[in-house]
Amino acid sequence: MSKINDLNLNNWKEYQDIITDSLWIIGERDKSGAHRGDYHGNFVPQIPNQLMRRFTKKGDVVLDTFLGSGTTLIECKRLGRNGIGIELLPEVAEIAKQRVNQESLFDTKVFTEVLVADSTKNETRQKVDEILKSYGRQSVQFIIMHPPYHDIIKFSNRPDDLSNAKSVKDFLKLFGDVVSNFLDLLERKHYLAVVIGDKYTNSEWVMADITTNYQWVIVINTQIPNGFH
């Protein structure tokens, strides 16, 4: 068995439900259970599912710093992973809480926590530390970041919302603040996945692969036609 997942990598070809190509062709969105797909800007549940199967084991703790409607935590419950999700907007966090509670295919031993907070702020990190401590944990084994794709979708009018960053440079600064805020929570030799898409502004292509300098970062680009890379 691998050290970071529950897969037997000697038999990797036998896992029919795990996509092993670098281009992920995902068919219809999973709308089962509590998944709805109605939150503008949510990712298809198959993305966190595929990531967690590869990069976590049952009982690990997953942190999602841009929780949105709760897709990651619903998948955590299904896969027997513990999850902490941070969402800036209280009304969106409320939807996430309701959906996560609705999801019935859960393993009773996992915890899922929704925090209404700004992921760039140090006090948010302190709250995450407190949650982990209350469950006897000190670190997380996987981090998923699915930030706004800069200003493609405006999630609110709030200045602390990354979708309101005034420029790509400002967006990258705020995104970097989130990475710095949580990176040392990640257990050694574990991974952080960034799910983001390219964008076009004034006929210019702004590439999403913003973090490829780091070995521990997996970048999933959602703007590739018919697939995720």
Ligand SMILES: C[S@@+](CC[C@H](N)C(=O)[O-])C[C@H]1O[C@@H](n2cnc3c(N)ncnc32)[C@H](O)[C@@H]1O
């Ligand atoms: C692309 S969406 C995530 C969607 C999520 N993966 C889902 O499936 O529903 C990005 C989310 O980040 C939130 N957000 C923006 N700025 C934030 C910040 N500073 N701290 C925490 N969340 C933030 C937005 O409100 C939005 O819900």
